[in-house]
Amino acid sequence: MKRRVLILLSAALLLPILVLAAMVIQAERATRDAPVFRVPIHGVDPRDILKGHYFNFDYDWDWLEPPSIPGGKRSAEVTICLTAPRDQAKGPLVSLQVDDCLARIDGELNNFNRPVFRPKRNDSHHLPRLYVPEDYALRLEGIARSREVPLTVDIAVTADRRVLIRGWHVNGELAKDYFR
Numbered sequence: 001m002k003r004r005v006l007i008l009l010s011a012a013l014l015l016p017i018l019v020l021a022a023m024v025i026q027a028e029r030a031t032r033d034a035p036v037f038r039v040p041i042h043g044v045d046p047r048d049i050l051k052g053h054y055f056n057f058d059y060d061w062d063w064l065e066p067p068s069i070p071g072g073k074r075s076a077e078v079t080i081c082l083t084a085p086r087d088q089a090k091g092p093l094v095s096l097q098v099d100d101c102l103a104r105i106d107g108e109l110n111n112f113n114r115p116v117f118r119p120k121r122n123d124s125h126h127l128p129r130l131y132v133p134e135d136y137a138l139r140l141e142g143i144a145r146s147r148e149v150p151l152t153v154d155i156a157v158t159a160d161r162r163v164l165i166r167g168w169h170v171n172g173e174l175a176k177d178y179f180r
Contacts, residue, residue: 043144103157
C-alpha cells in the first residue's frame with residue numbers, strides 16, 4: 001500500500017514537470033529555424049512609457065510604400081511581408097504585397113496620423129512591450145524621450161506568423177551591456 005502511494009505521489013509531482021519540459025521543447029522548435037530581423041522601435045506615450053517595469057513601444061517599420069487600408073477604414077487585420085533591408089539601420093523592408101517574403105506577420109494596421117502595424121499577440125496587452133529592470137528605467141526614459149539614440153529589437157518570426165522578441169538594443173549594443 002505504501003509503495004502504491006509513493007508511486008502515485010511521484011507521478012503527480014513528475015507530470016507537471018514533464019508537461020512544462022514539453023512546452024519548452026515545442027517553443028524552441030518553433031523558433032529554432034525562424035528568421036530573425038532587427039527592427040527600430042520608439043517609446044509610446046512619453047509621459048508614461050515606463051509604467052511598472054515595462055517599456056511600451058511601437059515598431060518603426062521601413063515601408064516599401066505607405067500602406068493604405070481599403071474602403072477608407074481606419075484599421076484592418078492584414079499580413080505584412082518582410083524582405084531584405086535596403087538600409088540595415090532601418091530594418092527589413094515591409095509591404096502589404098506578400099510575394100517573395102523572407103517572413104510574414106499577421107497583425108493589425110492602423111492608419112490614423114501615420115501607419116502603425118502591430119503584430120498579433122497572445123496576451124491582453126495591446127502595445128508591444130519590453131521588461132525593463134529598475135536600474136535601466138530612468139536612463140531609458142531619457143533616451144526614449146529624446147529619440148536621439150537608436151532603439152531596436154531582434155524579432156524572430158515563426159512559421160505561424162507570430163513575433164517573438166529575442167533581444168533589444170540601445171545604440172547597437174545589447175541593452176544589458178549598454179546600461180552597465
